[in-house]
Amino acid sequence: MAEATQADGEGQRTRWSPAGGPVRVAAVALMVVALSCAAWTGFSWYGAAHDDTLDYAATRDEVRAAGEQAVQNLNTLDHRKLESGLDSWEQSTTGELRGQLKKGREEFEKQIREAKTVTSARILSSAVAELDERAGRAGMLIAVRTTVKAPDEKPATKQTRMRGELTRTGEGWKLSALEQVPVGYTAAEPDESD
Numbered sequence: 722m723a724e725a726t727q728a729d730g731e732g733q734r735t736r737w738s739p740a741g742g743p744v745r746v747a748a749v750a751l752m753v754v755a756l757s758c759a760a761w762t763g764f765s766w767y768g769a770a771h772d773d774t775l776d777y778a779a780t781r782d783e784v785r786a787a788g789e790q791a792v793q794n795l796n797t798l799d800h801r802k803l804e805s806g807l808d809s810w811e812q813s814t815t816g817e818l819r820g821q822l823k824k825g826r827e828e829f830e831k832q833i834r835e836a837k838t839v840t841s842a843r844i845l846s847s848a849v850a851e852l853d854e855r856a857g858r859a860g861m862l863i864a865v866r867t868t869v870k871a872p873d874e875k876p877a878t879k880q881t882r883m884r885g886e887l888t889r890t891g892e893g894w895k896l897s898a899l900e901q902v903p904v905g906y907t908a909a910e911p912d913e914s915d
Contacts (some may be wrong), residue, residue: 781849783829787894788861789844795899796842796867800833815888816893839870845880857889862902 750829791813798806807830845864852859863883870876886898 722853777852777854780854781852784852784859784887784894785847785849785861786860786885787814788896789847789850790865792847792863792865792883792885792897792899793842793844795896796865797840798833799839800837801839803830803833813896815890816897818897818899819895837872841870842867850884859887859889859894861885861887 738876776783794809796815797809807822807826811819811826814822822887845866847861847863850860850862861884863885864880865883866878866880868878882902884900884902885896887894888897
């Protein structure tokens with residue numbers, strides 16, 4: 722601290738003042754602001770790292786990826802690689818859906834061998850519509866483009882919207898139900914009186 726003197730009418734009086742004056746005050750203020758920012762950043766980081774919504778988002782992304790892959794698998798089949806294609810169908814499904822695929826496999830295999838078709842699919846878009854982590858169930862909406870090629874015919878392409886139900890298994894999320902969603906109008910029809 723520096724000492725400053727001031728004369729008044731009765732003599733000299735000594736007064737103490739902080740060294741550095743306004744520079745020191747500004748430095749202390751900046752240090753307080755910096756410490757506050759560091760504390761806030763640390764608190765925010767800790768809160769984000771321990772937030773349940775991050776786990777939920779990761780599960781939702783996992784469900785979406787599994788659902789997309791399963792729907793693509795179920796809409797892809799090459800008569801030249803029929804066994805591995807149908808195995809992929811079964812590996813992508815669980816429950817009643819898997820049971821239906823196994824039950825009809827022999828007849829379906831016969832039909833595909835006779836038709837000699839090659840079917841490929843491409844996922845256009847998807848969304849997880851519902852997710853119950855505790856129950857291990859999820860619902861998805863998926864838009865898929867399917868192309869079917871048969872010998873001596875022009876390839877046929879079709880776009881469909883599907884609704885899939887997924888169930889968590891010991892091997893991850895798998896399709897337990899899949900159905901086509903009817904395409905309807907989403908906008909109101911124009912009023913002809915206008």
